[in-house]
Amino acid sequence: MADHRRLGIAAGAVLLTAALTGCSGLGRTAVGTVTYEAGEDRVVTVSNPVVTGCHKLLPAGAVRIQNATLIDLIAYRTPNCTGGDTTYIATTLFDNIAPGTQPWRSYSWVH
Secondary structure, three states, X not given: OHHHHHHHHHHHHHHHHHHHHHHOOOOOEOOEEEEEEOOOOXXXXXXXXXXXXXXXXXXXXXXXXXXXEOOOEEEEOXXXXXXXXXXXXXXXXXXXXXXXXXXXXXXXXXX
């Protein structure tokens, strides 16, 4: 009887671990908002963005990004989160582009 009980507990532990692992990456978000200025009079706010992948900004790009989330982000000048001209924007901070530089066109999370 004891062997059956141990087997049941082990099987339950395996199933629980598999279920938690399968769901751990689903829907994870950066709690808070990312707000950016795109052009002269356009302000965009994204609430609780997912932490995976590359996030494209409007085609005009952003001249200012405010990171009011709990996770740091990296802003890119390209629309696909590539290239070396990046800016690190820590949690609860903001950054403006320098005069005469290209706007940011995408961002990704540091995790």
